[in-house]
Amino acid sequence: MAITINGDAVSVPDDPRVSLLDLLREDLRLTGTKKGCNQGACGACTVLVDGERILSCLALAVQYDGRAITTIEGLGAAGALHPLQQAFIEHDGFQCGYCTPGQICSAVAMVAEARRGVPSHVTGDLDAGAITLTHDELRERMSGNLCRCGAHNGIMAAIAETFAEAAE
Amino acid sequence: MTPFGYSRAQDVADAVRRGGEAGTMYLGGGTNLVDLMRETIERPTMLVDVTGLSRDITETPDGGLRIGAAARNTALAEDRRVRTRYPVLTRAIVAGASAQIRNMATVGGNLLQRTRCGYFYDDDGSRCNKRAPGQGCDAIEGFNRNHAILGASSACVAVHPSDMCVALAALDAVVHLESSAGPRVLRFTDFHRLPGDHPQIETMLQPGELITAIELPPLPFARRSTYRKVRDRSSYAFALVSVAAAIEIENGRVGAVRIALGGVAHKPWRASKAEAALRGQPANAASFAAAAEAELADARPLKDNGFKIALAKRAIVAVLETLA
Amino acid sequence: MSIVEDARQLAQGAMQGAMAKAVALAPDSWVPGGKPDPLIARQHGHVGKPVSRLDGPLKVSGTARFAAEFSFDNMVYGALVYSTIAKGRIVEIDTGEAEAAPGVVTVMTHRNAPRLNPPPVFLSNPKAAGGDTLPVMQDDRIHWNGEPVAVVLAQTQEQADHAASLIRVRYAEETALLGFEEAKARGTRQGLFMGPPLHNEIGEAEAALAAAPVKVDATYRTPRHNHNAIELHAVTVAWQGETLRVHDASQLVAHTAWSMAQIFGIDAAQVVITSPFVGGGFGGKCMWQHHILAAAAAKVAGRPVRLVLSREGVYRIVGGRSLTEQRVALGASPDGKLKALIHTGTTAKTADNVMPEPFIMPTRSAYAAETMLLDVQTVELDMLANTFMRAPGEAVGTFALESAIDELAEALAIDPIELRMRNDPEKDPISGLPFSSHNLAEAYRAGAERxxxxxxxxxxxxVRDGEWLVGMGCATGTYPYYRMPGGAARITLRSDGHATIDIAAHEMGMGTATAQTQVAADRLGLELDAITFNYGDSTLPGVVLAGGSQQTASIGASVIAAHHALVKELLKTAGNDSPLAGLEPDQVASRDGGLCKLDDPARYESYASILRRAQRDTICVEASPPQPLETMHWSMHSHCAMFCEVRVNAVTGEPRVSRFLGSFDCGRILNPKTASSQFRGGIIMGLGLALMEETLFDERNGRIMNPSLADYHVPVHMDVPDIDVIWTDIADPHTPMGAHGIGEIGITGTGAAIANAIYNATGKRVRDLPITLDKLL
Structure with missing residues (x-):
């Protein structure tokens, strides 16, 4: 068995203490996934597991044997950016760039959650089917990704534009 | 992290067989346990991964729901039946943590979250009876704005951090357990303990015992239920005070009612006194206020958290008014 | 010119009143900025365009490499052990179990650490970078709760972390001074900032206050804060022969290189600090013990080291903003003219640092009061050295001052903007110097309208909307224009018309590389893609601090100087066969990839042509700007008018900001896109300061009790509304490009604007930050 990371099979580390985050950053040198707290409080380490966003710092790599991980490197590359990555540039959705990969991965999965109808803290009617990504819905759903530079407005603008069909 | 071994449980029997070994802990989503291990507060020598066990959410014969302990928090929150029949539970879950954490965290693991008291977390720098029984508690005279106003002891003033559990406490849920001695069932409100003299013992789980499922009884009036969380930051913050409530009103009077509080005690706090005070009373602001007073009558403030008493009362009244 | 020689000394700390007076009285033309930068007049170039960040593709794709993302062969991982007492001695440190743990390479304690010189504390030398002067792991003394006592190096991070948890330390504890009240009772000392005392007096302020018909007099408190850049502090270091190579997250590479050399007793050229990307700084990414410990441990082990602090580690060893207790007393005539302005108080520092939080700074230039008394007293606690954090002084000083102004406005029943305008100074109230640029009234006018x-x-x-009480507030923000000595830049012009700018500056997200590429393109008459802007490397020219919002000015002046040298060199190279023959540097300008005569643009030759004829592949020049005398000749400040709407929940007291507008007067804006982000970023950090941020320092043992991003709240997306930012865009005629640095202005005034809005919403005046819901119930 192995973990699939951006399409490549990677063997599970021998030491079960190794987090998915450290596997990516130290063993595989996939440093696009960031370490901001290593305690599940900042969202910088967000990656997608079978399309769902999780925090790789709280994930023991060994637990993800058999799963498919997508990191920022798997989403798009300089020269072939994902539309959301391009929108982050246009809307200045970052300053230092450190929380950025986590914000982008998080947003991609967030939109899938909303399409699936997963409610949030600000969802009014729990019985309603589809979720319209209002400004409040976007802000609440992205609140697990901290940004200290204060690029919040640009991040929201980039997400809203990229996923306009889901946003209000 | 202290070195440990890892294995995946094939089924419940396999899990409890291995879970009984000394030094073994069950691993769910890891959102709390991995953090505590990194802080060296938890030092298991073996982890048995139980995320592969049942995560099904199924109807029970009596019209309730049975939730496999490995169900992720998000899965429970988004379940159509939960949203419609137990909206308080969906509301509580989505008020907690962040979407990423809710995607990882299991329902069983949520019950076993440990307190976020800063002195508990400060493994080598502070005293904590929960971490090192008998050591003393630095929170009682320290920063305790977030701490308990109900049910605390001279040994511990910490609070339980879960939102989901507050809803489960209100909903009369039951917890299904399994151990080498066989299965047993606990009422949810009996699952967590008050600190007393042994704050290190937080639940009624026996060593090696595994949570296999949570069961929600049929509670038709819970369709009218909600959860309100009061916190410093508008999202991604633990509750200062939270209220889960469901209420049945017949001819302007309170029939059945369920209320639980979060952020106020060592366990999700079922507000039995408030419920008793409300039953049969007119469903109006005066009754709600009287019920809140009754529940908080025994509240004891610490240096920094006296505001929680008034806040809890206001939040109870506001939630009941919303539902009435 | 003797005035420049004198200024050099002055800049090195020998402040002379007579000197300052001489500069103040000198003709404008003698002073840098006396002749406006020609770029100010240029309207249709790259400057002023909303160019997207040039490093954007790297950042959004995760390929921008930060300090912990460089590797060396044979590298080991570090972990620190921190003291758990505030003061005393290490009696015993048992490292046996750790040394025997799997993967461990080295355990370093004070017993085996190499002998090191103490760090040169910031401002003790133009290149000093240290947070304090305490020796690093040189003896058994403990100076604060959280001081590193051991470094573990192991093959993997997991092994190092585990081994660190096995180290047992026994201390002999001594009584530490930790309580702010207790320390004040023992007596305070005059605060000194960059040399002179934080004290100003004009007239008899207390007497004027007593006599004033209308007055307010209150005490305001602000807590400790941490920067909390999302990137953890990290270094990846290697000794390569006698050279120390450090991949750093730094806002002062040249300072750090020099300081590390002092500490290790080697030549400054033997230390190479690079920092191409910094994951947020805000004053926190300077030189702290992790640099020194990683380099020392690498020496002991003979292996390269990666040391990434845990989030707790950042709180334990990287200082933050100190707490303040401020009295603001205002006396006014019934028409609102200020008769007395008193702003005094106390802040805590350590015995070994030089950083009293200078909260009176904004008050020095804010209002035309008839009398003033400004003073900062200090106490010294046994704690981690506090340090600069975004707008040190102004961020918390404007909270007190501008809350008080709002209180006075109410006492006078005058609109708070009108009150401010009635006291808007025409010249610097303390120094009497003319302002270089002061358009606060315009900022207020435009902001209020919008x-x-x-x-x-x-x-x-x-005003009530359902459960929510709604209110509006405003406040003035201000931040000085600084330009520190030490700037220098190198321009390398290639024969294909490409120019490289080299300067040891920093990009922490401010947009420096992008904005300065725009500036350089205009200055050299080139397209953006013909410019390479190199920075973040201590081997490049210049000693440029990314702090004090001065980097824009420092780079700007350095590139002006280098450009001047380049023009001179080009004219020399062009020779007698060029259309430019016979022209002096002052007679030519850059345009369209070459030089032309200023008043006859047709007299032109391209750089390529000049170099080709001279058979040169490149021309390389390096130059330094004149000493920053302009700040002694003019009173130079940025200003802003902040407007806030809050909603406070009537049931729970929860305060939420629902609208915010910042109206800025900060000279010419170089890049509206990145500038907007800078402004918003400051405002959002100010929102945190107002409503949620506080570092909990337990005065019983000196321990920080919320060293995590779960327990120290910074604003999340849900806390941040759409923030409107506008600016006057009026160029400061006396600064490079007409611009000001804008990294800090956004956090100034914000706290007070929010507090004032909360008062307007609820009638509750909260004078202790943060304004949490318990204070509003």
């Missing part, structure tokens, strides 16, 4: 200030109900608690 925000809809006219709709504000003057009576508190008058």
């Amino acid at each position: 925000f809809g200030w006219g709709a504000r109900a003057a009576r508190p608690g008058a």
Whole structure:
């Protein structure tokens, strides 16, 4: 068995203490996934597991044997950016760039959650089917990704534009 | 992290067989346990991964729901039946943590979250009876704005951090357990303990015992239920005070009612006194206020958290008014 | 010119009153900025365009490499052990179990650490970078709770972390001074900032206050804060022969290189600090013990080291903003003219640092009061050295001052903007110097109109929307224009018309590389893609601090100087066969990839042509700007008018900011896109300061009790509304490009604007930050 990371099979580390985050950053040198707290409080380490966003710092790599991980490197590359990555540039959705990969991965999965109808803290009617990504819905759903530079407005603008069909 | 071994449980029997070994802990989503291990507060020598066990959410014969302990928090929150029949539970879950954490965290693991008291977390720098029984508690005279106003002891003033559990406490849920001695069932409100003299013992789980499922009884009036969380930051913050409530009103009077509080005690706090005070009373602001007073009558403030008493009362009244 | 020689000394700390006076009185033309930068007049170049960040593709794709993302062969991982007492001695440190743990390479304690010189504390030398002067792991003394006592190096991070947890330390504890009240009772000392005392007096302020018909007099408190850049502090270091190579996250590479050399007793050229990307700084990414410990441990082990602090580690060893207790007393005539302005108080520092939080700084230039008394007293606690954090002084000083102004406005029943305008100074109230640029009134006018200030109900608690009480508030923010000595830049012009700018500057997200590429393109008459802007490397020219919002000016002046040298060199190279023959540097300008005569643009030759004829592949020049005398000749400040709407929940007291507008007067804006982000970023950090941020320092043992991003709240997306930012765009005629640095101005005034809005919403005046819901119940 192995973990699939951006399409490549990677063997599970021998030491079960190794987090998915450290596997990516130290063993595989996939440093696009960031370490901001290593305690599940900042969202910088967000990656997608079978399309769902999780925090790789709280994930023991060994637990993800058999799963498919997508990191920022798997989403798009300089020269072939994902539309959301391009929108982050246009809307200045970052300053230092450190929380950025986590914000982008998080947003991609967030939109899938909303399409699936997963409610949030600000969802009014729990019985309603589809979720319209209002400004409040976007802000609440992205609140697990901290940004200290204060690029919040640009991040929201980039997400809203990229996923306009889901946003209000 | 202290070195440990890892294995995946094939089924419940396999899990409890291995879970009984000394030094073994069950691993769910890891959102709390991995953090505590990194802080060296938890030092298991073996982890048995139980995320592969049942995560099904199924109807029970009596019209309730049975939730496999490995169900992720998000899965429970988004379940159509939960949203419609137990909206308080969906509301509580989505008020907690962040979407990423809710995607990882299991329902069983949520019950076993440990307190976020800063002195508990400060493994080598502070005293904590929960971490090192008998050591003393630095929170009682320290920063305790977030701490308990109900049910605390001279040994511990910490609070339980879960939102989901507050809803489960209100909903009369039951917890299904399994151990080498066989299965047993606990009422949810009996699952967590008050600190007393042994704050290190937080639940009624026996060593090696595994949570296999949570069961929600049929509670038709819970369709009218909600959860309100009061916190410093508008999202991604633990509750200062939270209220889960469901209420049945017949001819302007309170029939059945369920209320639980979060952020106020060592366990999700079922507000039995408030419920008793409300039953049969007119469903109006005066009754709600009287019920809140009754529940908080025994509240004891610490240096920094006296505001929680008034806040809890206001939040109870506001939630009941919303539902009435 | 003797004035420049004198200024050099002055800049090195020998402040002379007579000297300052001489500069103040000198003709404008003698002073840098006396002749406006020609770029100010240029309207259709790259400057002023909303160019997207040039490093954007790297950042959004995760390929921008930060300090912990460089590797060396044979590298080991570090972990620190921190003291758990505030003061005393290490009696015993048992490292046996750790040394025997799997993967461990080295355990370093004070017993085996190499002998090191103490760090040169910031400002003790133009290149000093240290947070304090305490020796690093050189003896058994403990100076604060959290001081590193051991470094573990192991093959993997997991092994190092585990081994660190096995180290047992026994201390002999001594009584530490930790309580702010206790320390004040023992006596305070005059605060000194960059040399002179934080003290100003004009007239008899206390007497004027006593005599004033209308007055307010209150005490305001602000807590400790941490920067909390999302990137953890990290270094990846290697000794390569006698050279120390450090991949750093730094806002002062040249300072750090020099300081590390002092500490290790080697030549400054033997230390190479690089920092191409910094994951947020805000004053926190300077030189702290992790640099020194990683380099020392690498020496002991003979292996390269990666040391990434845990989030707790950042709180334990990287200082933050200190707490303040401020009295602001205002006396006014019934028409609102300020008769007395008193702003005094106390802040805590350590015995070994030089950083009293200078909260009176904004007050020095804010209002035309008839009398003033400004003073900062200090106490020294046994704690981690506090340090600069975004707008040190102004961020918390404007909270007190501008809250007090709002209180006075109410006492006078005058609109708070009108009150401010009645006291808007025409010249610097303390120094008497003319302002280089001061358009606060315009900022207020534009801001009030756009925000809809006219709709504000003057009576508190008058507006309610369901459960929510709604209020509006405003406040003035201000931040000085600085330009520190030490700037230098190198320009390398290639024969294909490409120019490289080299300067040891920093990009922490401010947009420096992008904005300065725009500036350089205009200055050299080139397209953006013909410019390479190199920075973040201590081997490049210049000693440029990314702090004090001075980097823009420092780079700007350095590139002006280098450009001047380049023009001179080009004219020399062009020779007699060029259309430019016979022209002096002052007679030519850059345009369209070459030089032309200023008043006859047709007299032109391209750089390529000049170099080709001279058979040169490149021309390389390096130059330094003149000493920053301009700040002694003019009173130079940025200003802003902040407008806020809050909603406070009547049931729970929860305060939430629903609208915010910042109206800025900060000279010419170089890049509206990145500038907007800078402004918003400051405002959002100010929102945190106002409503949620506080570092909990337990005065019983000196321990920080919320060293995590779960327990120290910074604003999340849900806390941040759409923030409107506008600016006057009026160039400061006396600064490079007409610009000011804008990294800090956004956090100034924000706290007070929010507090004032909360008062307007609820009638509750909260004078202790943060304004949490318990204070509003």
